[in-house]
Amino acid sequence: MITSDEYLVLLGTSPPDDFGALVAQADVEINRATLYGLIGRDVSTFPAFVLDALKLAYAFQVQYLSENADMLNETGAQSFSLGKFSVSAASGSADSSSVQALSPRAKNSLLTVTTYLRGLQK
Numbered sequence: 803m804i805t806s807d808e809y810l811v812l813l814g815t816s817p818p819d820d821f822g823a824l825v826a827q828a829d830v831e832i833n834r835a836t837l838y839g840l841i842g843r844d845v846s847t848f849p850a851f852v853l854d855a856l857k858l859a860y861a862f863q864v865q866y867l868s869e870n871a872d873m874l875n876e877t878g879a880q881s882f883s884l885g886k887f888s889v890s891a892a893s894g895s896a897d898s899s900s901v902q903a904l905s906p907r908a909k910n911s912l913l914t915v916t917t918y919l920r921g922l923q924k
Contacts, residue, residue, distance in 0.1 A: 836912060836919060
């Protein structure tokens with residue numbers, strides 16, 4: 803969805819070494835945040851202001867994933883069992899919800915995209 807050159811222009815910093823993998827991870831979160839409204843659509847037909855917001859969301863998400871990789875990887879399993887012993891985190895516990903998968907800046911950029919998708923007629 804975004805190239806390394808676009809990332810450089812949008813954020814003014816060089817893309818991370820694992821840029822391709824981070825874009826793939828960003829794609830998962832952005833699709834989830836847009837309620838999968840981008841699946842099967844040709845985004846190149848979107849108006850420029852929507853496409854620009856989408857590219858910015860991808861750039862912010864890639865940056866967020868790169869900067870917070872350690873924290874995102876430390877969330878661990880929500881439950882596990884060992885023999886008769888079983889442990890699970892409560893759904894509302896601080897540990898299970900302390901890390902956001904979607905960058906707050908990406909979420910703000912996606913407001914334009916999701917608004918456009920909701921008004922889009924087939």
